[in-house]
Amino acid sequence: MDFKDYYKVIGVDRGATPQAISSAFRKLARKYHPDVNKTPGAEDKFKDINEAYQVLGDADRRARYDQMYEAYQHGGMDWQQAFGRGAQQTPGGWTVTFGGDAAGLEDLLGGQVSDFFRQFFGGDVVGQRPGGVRSAAGRGRRGSVDLEEMMRPGPPPPQAEAPMTVTLEEALAGAQKSVAIQLSGKTRRFDVTIPKGVRSGQKIRLPGALDGEDLYLTVEVAPHPYFERREDDLIIEVPVTPSEAVLGATIEVPTLEGKVEMTIHPSTQNGQVYRLRGQGMPRRDGQRGDQLVRIKVVLPTKASAREKQLYEELAKLRSDNPRAQLGRK
Numbered sequence: 001m002d003f004k005d006y007y008k009v010i011g012v013d014r015g016a017t018p019q020a021i022s023s024a025f026r027k028l029a030r031k032y033h034p035d036v037n038k039t040p041g042a043e044d045k046f047k048d049i050n051e052a053y054q055v056l057g058d059a060d061r062r063a064r065y066d067q068m069y070e071a072y073q074h075g076g077m078d079w080q081q082a083f084g085r086g087a088q089q090t091p092g093g094w095t096v097t098f099g100g101d102a103a104g105l106e107d108l109l110g111g112q113v114s115d116f117f118r119q120f121f122g123g124d125v126v127g128q129r130p131g132g133v134r135s136a137a138g139r140g141r142r143g144s145v146d147l148e149e150m151m152r153p154g155p156p157p158p159q160a161e162a163p164m165t166v167t168l169e170e171a172l173a174g175a176q177k178s179v180a181i182q183l184s185g186k187t188r189r190f191d192v193t194i195p196k197g198v199r200s201g202q203k204i205r206l207p208g209a210l211d212g213e214d215l216y217l218t219v220e221v222a223p224h225p226y227f228e229r230r231e232d233d234l235i236i237e238v239p240v241t242p243s244e245a246v247l248g249a250t251i252e253v254p255t256l257e258g259k260v261e262m263t264i265h266p267s268t269q270n271g272q273v274y275r276l277r278g279q280g281m282p283r284r285d286g287q288r289g290d291q292l293v294r295i296k297v298v299l300p301t302k303a304s305a306r307e308k309q310l311y312e313e314l315a316k317l318r319s320d321n322p323r324a325q326l327g328r329k
Contacts, residue, residue, distance in 0.1 A: 003072045004116040006052035006065065014069070018057070022223055025053045029225035051117050058163060058220070061121055068120065164192070164204070164217045168224040171198050172256050172281060179217060192217060197232070197282035226254065232289030233280045239298040240264065253293055255279045262293060270297040 007014050010024050031037065032046040055061045164177055174196040180187045190209055198204075200221045209215040221229070228235040238253055248266035252259045253276065262274060272295045280289025300307065 002116070003068075004052075004114065005069075006055050009048050009052040010056060012056075014066070018059075021053070021056050025049060025057065026223055026225065029223070033225045048114075051114060053223075054165070055117070055121060057223075058165075060163070064121075161216045161218060163220060164194075165220045165222055166194055166198065167222055168227060168229065169256055170194055171221050172196065179215075190215070194219070197284070227256065229281065230292075232283050234289070234291045235294065236291065237294045237296050239296045240268070242297055242299060244268075245270070245295065245297045253291075255291060264295065268295055268297075270295065 007016070010021060011028065012021055012024050016024075028049045029046065032042045032049060034043045034046060037046075055065050162179060164179065166175060166177065170177075171194070175194040177192045177194055179190050179192055190206055192204055192206065194204070198219050198221070200219060202219050204217040204219060206215040206217070226236055234256070236254065238251070240249070240251060243249075244251065244264065245268045246266065248264055248268070250261055250263050253262045255276070257279075260276065260279070262276065264274065274293040274295070276291040276293060278288045279291035282288050303311070
């Protein structure tokens with residue numbers, strides 16, 4: 001099997017910070033998102049980018065991948081045998097997996113993951129515990145964010161932890177996720193309720209899920225190609241033409257629940273922010289945050305002869321210099 005260089009897919013160095021990886025992912029996701037890029041191969045590229053981010057954007061998966069990378073680069077061991085799925089099992093211990101056979105991540109990525117991902121990350125090892133654990137009782141347990149448990153001083157350490165990735169749309173509306181726990185070669189599944197408005201870092205507690213022991217799921221809200229989340233508000237950059245900015249216009253603006261119409265005023269400046277109230281994320285009080293729309297004035301890349309003529313006439317009508325204030329004390 002060929003080794004996949006996820007750093008190359010994202011376009012960052014191996015020493016890149018999590019912030020740099022997230023930023024690179026956002027740029028590429030916007031560029032190759034199937035809704036905006038209809039060129040052949042764009043959708044496959046988009047899936048590759050998402051798959052790479054699921055590894056590099058997660059601290060545990062990235063650490064495991066870096067070990068694989070070193071083994072692959074320098075040789076001296078069979079990296080496929082050393083890091084393959086069989087190497088994840090520990091006699092007498094347990095492993096916690098997310099999605100089992102990468103099924104959950106296939107849903108997140110919108111299609112099949114690569115054989116490389118399936119082999120080495122389809123059953124992520126979250127923790128190992130000597131002595132073994134008896135089979136978990138029951139199936140289909142539901143969990144919710146236990147805020148009292150999170151805020152209680154000095155809580156006991158969780159018995160088991162596993163990551164759970166949700167999309168921004170799922171965090172908005174709430175969702176059901178399936179988590180698979182692998183014990184002695186047997187898989188137990190738990191249906192988990194993702195509450196509306198959940199944030200990255202919050203833990204979902206499944207009380208008594210592991211034969212009386214609690215299971216904690218740490219939520220990670222995946223970056224969105226277009227929206228940035230700031231607390232309960234959402235931020236999106238929307239392009240407009242120079243004529244729309246100067247004359248004003250009614251434009252369509254995307255939200256997580258569909259498009260809405262928004263009026264921009266005449267003489268709107270580049271970078272100006274409009275607020276769509278109640279179009280953000282759910283809050284604890286039952287209300288919702290806002291959506292902030294940042295205007296980006298997009299100039300034509302290839303102006304026609306007539307357009308150039310009109311711009312020349314406009315330049316003669318305007319004598320103001322927007323740079324006049326620069327350098328003044």
